[in-house]
Amino acid sequence: MKKYLYGFQLFFLDAFHYRFNAVVQLFFGNVSTVVTVLFWVLIYRSNGAGDINGFSLTDMVAYYIVSSIVRGGVFSNSGFHYAGLIKEGKLSSELLKPYSINASLYFRNLAGYITGTFPQFVLVVLLLPVLARAGVSVLHVRNLLLLLAFMSLSTISSHMVWSILGLMAFWLEEVHAVMWSFAVLFNMISGMFLPLDFFPQAFLSVIRWLPFSCWTYLPTKACLGLTTPGESALLLGVNAAWIAVLWGLQRIVWGAGVRRYASVGG
Amino acid sequence: MDEIISVRNVRKEFRIHERPEGLKNGIGDFFHRKYICRTAVRNVSFSIDRGEIVGLLGENGAGKTTMLKLLTGILFPTEGKVTVSGFTPTDRKKEFLKGISFVMGNRSEVNWDLPAMDTFRYQQLVYEVPEDMFRENLNLLSVLLEVQDLLKVPIRRLSLGERMKMELINSFLYSPRIVFLDEPTLGLDLKSQIAVRGFLKAYRREKNTTVIITSHYMDDIEETCDRVILLGRGEKIYDGSIGELKAPDQPFKEIILNLIKDEKGQ
């Protein structure tokens, strides 16, 4: 465990070494969230007063602000990282290390997430009083615990799904285009673009059981206190089960793929 | 004798997609892929005892690097069996991986942004090296390689020769029982080449490590090795002690070149 944490520490050292880069990130990390929120303000204005699909303007703003923290916990980077390692032959040095490549990649991403989400975190802390005054209950201990639980599952399941996609590089060599297409699809059905409540009921009743809803929609809704405890418990269980399935699948894909690894270069 | 490496009838094939020239052929290729098989290692067997220093020799493309990758578990053999200290390398057992080291002259293992010392500390954790052993090894290695005062400088700022020395320290820090070196002196100036050779000899005297080294600088092999395995187009064409090969009236380099030529003539 300690070695994975040290990888963590190295990541921080790296981030501090390039101070300027870190500062720029701090300023621009929230640009896309702010733009999205502005769009929604415009949409609600033109719509007159009232709710859209049960979301008031405050709910909507809160959804995007909170999800700006949550969505960083989707480790799509795992897929791109595996694909790059395989294509460029850099997997070779990883194969020599006496650790789990998979675990070390997961913790690297976790470190990247925690440092990288700092700007969004600052934004949320700044806006909390405003949101609280507007009646959003982000500071409920139960909601925060649910957020944490869903997010722990989402970091793991997204890491699994994405690494399976990235491991396709053992067969296809170049998988970036495929992965980008999946990224758009996944973002849509995880509720990153739009809360899933905007989709037709029949569609929602299916996708809420898939692991993707846990990547943005479920943690955000739970954090905002918009789910019932029973529902949350059930969905946490479902997502834990998904992780078991994905883990098995990933082992199979890895086992078959690594035999084909060509280790180009060197 | 104490056999530590055993290679039995090993063959390694790479399947490569033959890429035609030009657009028209490229389009045709999109629909009808042509694959060719390239055999990098064919029917090779040998065995190496604990404490031996063996040079793998051969022209470019002879299969030296592929052989080392098979021995370290980076590549799966297409056929045959490789056993290294009782393990099948591709099983990636932790105990196996902690006992070997693979230095690739043309590929960097160390993090370029950090001072060497940080990389070494990470290596210490990954390989679970006790603190006193770490200090002792670091001290021994940095004295042998004469880099005591460079440990705090970011790797990026070091010269090629100094960087190779850091790679060597990084690879020897955990006292591996078997060391694989692929062209460790590649691109180094004469002074650094001599330093690396001197180091290998001194280190071996100190620790009785098994060493397999490839190089196309004959001097590397002649000076450091007890035994030579010569590969030609993937096949083993000579395997014997270096003493038997040496002749008083002919330079070592010429003897090797003649062996390769004889093989091609047949």
Ligand SMILES: Nc1ncnc2c1ncn2[C@@H]1O[C@H](COP(=O)(O)OP(=O)(O)O)[C@@H](O)[C@H]1O
């Ligand atoms: N990943 C790979 N894919 C396809 N062919 C390869 C690959 N690696 C090596 N080869 C081929 O196998 C042969 C042996 O390569 P290599 O082991 O690198 O030789 P050496 O190290 O002796 O120069 C060469 O013909 C090389 O082109």
Ligand SMILES: [Mg+2]
């Ligand atoms: Mg080579």
